[in-house]
Amino acid sequence: MLTVETPERTLPVWRNGRAEPDTRHARRRLRRLLADAGYPDLTHLAYARHPLAPIAGGATGTNGVAFLSNLPPDRFQINPALFEAATERQDIPQAAQAFNGFGSSNSIRLQNVGIVAMVRLMFSGTLTVAGAGTVTSLPGWPYSLVRRLAFNAQGTNALLAATGAAYRARRQRLFRNPAETLQTLTGVPAGTIANGNYPITFMVDLPIAHDMFSGTGWVLAQNPSTTLSVDIAWANQADVLTVAGGSTATWSNAQVFSTMVTFAVGQAQAGNQTVTVIPDLTTFHGFLENQYQFAASGIVQAPLIRTAGQLVNYAFNLRNGPAAEIAPDALTEIDFRYGGNRQPRQYNPPAMLIEKNQADYNGRVQVNGLTFTFLDFESDNAIRDVFLPENLVELQSQFVIPTAVTINTGAYVDYVEETLYPAV
Numbered sequence: 001m002l003t004v005e006t007p008e009r010t011l012p013v014w015r016n017g018r019a020e021p022d023t024r025h026a027r028r029r030l031r032r033l034l035a036d037a038g039y040p041d042l043t044h045l046a047y048a049r050h051p052l053a054p055i056a057g058g059a060t061g062t063n064g065v066a067f068l069s070n071l072p073p074d075r076f077q078i079n080p081a082l083f084e085a086a087t088e089r090q091d092i093p094q095a096a097q098a099f100n101g102f103g104s105s106n107s108i109r110l111q112n113v114g115i116v117a118m119v120r121l122m123f124s125g126t127l128t129v130a131g132a133g134t135v136t137s138l139p140g141w142p143y144s145l146v147r148r149l150a151f152n153a154q155g156t157n158a159l160l161a162a163t164g165a166a167y168r169a170r171r172q173r174l175f176r177n178p179a180e181t182l183q184t185l186t187g188v189p190a191g192t193i194a195n196g197n198y199p200i201t202f203m204v205d206l207p208i209a210h211d212m213f214s215g216t217g218w219v220l221a222q223n224p225s226t227t228l229s230v231d232i233a234w235a236n237q238a239d240v241l242t243v244a245g246g247s248t249a250t251w252s253n254a255q256v257f258s259t260m261v262t263f264a265v266g267q268a269q270a271g272n273q274t275v276t277v278i279p280d281l282t283t284f285h286g287f288l289e290n291q292y293q294f295a296a297s298g299i300v301q302a303p304l305i306r307t308a309g310q311l312v313n314y315a316f317n318l319r320n321g322p323a324a325e326i327a328p329d330a331l332t333e334i335d336f337r338y339g340g341n342r343q344p345r346q347y348n349p350p351a352m353l354i355e356k357n358q359a360d361y362n363g364r365v366q367v368n369g370l371t372f373t374f375l376d377f378e379s380d381n382a383i384r385d386v387f388l389p390e391n392l393v394e395l396q397s398q399f400v401i402p403t404a405v406t407i408n409t410g411a412y413v414d415y416v417e418e419t420l421y422p423a424v
Contacts, residue, residue, distance in 0.1 A: 068153040070220050070284070070423040076276040077268060083279040086266040090114060091259050099125055099254035102237040106256055110221060110228040114262030115278065117209040117218045119151070119230055125254025127189075127198045133245020135193045138323055139369030140165040140240075142188055142202050147235040151206055153219070154227050160206060162289035166416050167204045169315060169365050169372040170287070174211075176362040190368060193241075193249075206230060210285040210312075210420060215263070217285025217420065220278065222265050230258065239322070284309075286419040291412045297401040301337075302413040304395045309421025311387040314375040316397060316415040321408030326401065328354050328373045333400040336375055338392040345375060389419075 092113060097106050110116065123145070129135045138144065146164025153159060172178070186201040210217040221228055241249050266277045286309070292302035302316075314336070318326040328334065328350050336345035347353040353373065358364055360379050365372045375397075377385045389395050397415065401407070 068157060068226065069223065070281045072220065072265075072276045072278065073223060073225065074276055075270075075273065076278055077270065078280055079268070079277055080279045082268065083263075083266065083277050086268075086277060088264040090262050090264060092262060094258040094260055096258075097256045099123065099234070099251065099256055101251055101254075102234060102240075104234050106232040106234075108230040108232075108256075108258050110230065110260055112221050112224065112226065112228075113260070114222050114264050115215075115218050115281070116221045116228065116260055116262045117212060117215055118261040119206040119208065120203060120259045120261065121149070121206065121230070121232075122201065122203045122257040123254070124199075124201045124257065126252045127193075127200050128250050128252060129193050129195050129198070129247065130250075131195070131245070131247030133243070133247035135244075135247050135249050136242040137190055137193060138240055138242065139319075139325060140367055141190065141369075142200055142240070143168045143204065143367055144240050144370075145235050146204060146232060147239065148231075148233040149204060149206065150231045151208055152229050152231055155229070158288075159219075159284055160208070160287040162287055162416055163414075164202075164204050165367045165370055166289045166315070166372075166414075167206065167287075168367045169317075169370070170207065170416075170418070171205055172365040172367065172372075173313075173315075173361050173374060173376070176360075177365065188368075195247075207287065208285065210283075212261075215279055216283050218263070218279070218281065219284070220265075220281055221260075221262060232256065242323070282423050283420050284423045286421060287416065288419075289414065289416045291414055293410075293412045295407060295411065297403050297405050297407055300399045300401060300413065301396045302399075302415055304389060304397065304415075304417060306389045306392070306395060307417060307419045307421065308390045309388070309419050310382075311389050311417060311419050312378045312382060313418040314377070314397065314415065315372050315418075316413055317370050317372050318399065318401075319370075319410075319412050319414055320405075321410045324408060325369070325371060326405060326411075327371055330402070330405055331399055332402055333398075334373070335398040337398055338395040340394055389417075 090113070092111060094108055094110065097108065099106070110119070123142075143164035148161060149164060149167060150158040150161040183202055186199045188200055188202065189198055208217060208219055209215045219228065220226065237243065237249065243249055267274050268277045286307060288305065288307070290305065294300045320326045331350045333346070333348040334350045334353055335343050335347070337343050353375070354364070357374055360376060365374065377387060397413070399413070
């Protein structure tokens with residue numbers, strides 16, 4: 001094994017084998033940086049940890065995501081500290097695409113440049129409402145216009161796949177309910193929409209990396225054998241707008257803009273040879289949304305997908321048909337269960353969880369009429385509190401809905417599992 005001598009330590013060069021990065025060194029370095037900046041020691045918190053602890057479990061099947069190598073094809077060295085000192089952040093606009101209306105789709109082929117951490121999408125267009133009837137926006141508008149937004153590797157492996165509203169809810173959680181200035185300035189209509197022209201602009205972040213501080217979960221794009229794309233399936237009109245009485249809702253000048261946030265890959269000298277320097281790329285970040293239908297009040301149990309690795313967050317919203325929701329306050333109990341009778345997280349009354357969410361996120365997380373509630377396993381101490389779904393049987397969330405609540409046709413639990421799992 002070739003080595004590179006630095007004043008800090010001796011650094012291993014990775015080939016086809018594997019090595020263990022020195023996480024203790026990275027944590028000590030982070031503590032020094034925080035101390036020099038006048039901050040207390042925050043390395044025990046989830047957002048300040050760098051890098052994360054070793055990820056347990058394994059991806060579905062074997063050896064991570066099928067057919068995707070998250071390592072360079074040439075000789076390389078995994079060295080997070082050296083990479084951070086030498087890399088350059090690059091925000092690269094991708095080609096703008098036309099939005100072809102309700103029910104259409106777009107596919108954005110990402111450039112094979114650097115190590116991708118995030119893709120930012122912005123929708124911009126004019127909605128024209130006309131006619132003698134009524135047009136009403138449904139909960140989640142306009143983010144619900146994105147029916148499915150997926151980050152695909154090699155054309156088949158969706159590391160991230162969720163609705164626009166779910167991605168927006170994650171942003172609200174992560175940044176503790178930031179101001180919605182872009183949405184306010186562009187006059188996004190909510191509820192009944194009068195006849196007229198409405199400029200609609202909104203933005204959705206695709207979090208390829210779990211967080212922008214450590215970069216945990218980022219994906220190597222600079223590999224000729226790798227194909228990365230962002231695929232958007234747009235909602236049908238009936239899924240986002242109720243149009244009645246002969247009214248119409250049409251789009252004009254609508255486009256999709258995207259920016260790829262990458263970090264340049266550097267090189268270092270190892271003896272007489274040059275090697276590629278990369279950060280720790282041994283983890284993928286998963287963000288998958290699912291639905292579970294129910295038709296009656298009482299106990300509702302939504303089974304989780306037994307994903308590999310660590311479950312760091314679970315979000316849910318109870319939709320009571322297309323135009324309403326069941327607020328978490330209306331429930332009698334919220335549970336997180338496994339093994340038939342194991343209930344490590346039990347909230348009775350649900351206010352116990354609701355108040356914690358409000359404290360953690362500076363208020364409830366709401367996306368234009370949709371209330372998202374979180375079982376956040378990383379907010380206090382991710383190393384201690386995360387779940388390993390692969391090792392649990394009958395893993396499910398459970399909700400007790402009072403009989404006084406009328407269940408409408410088409411009710412379902414909308415839930416998102418956010419995970420970290422091995423990439424290689």
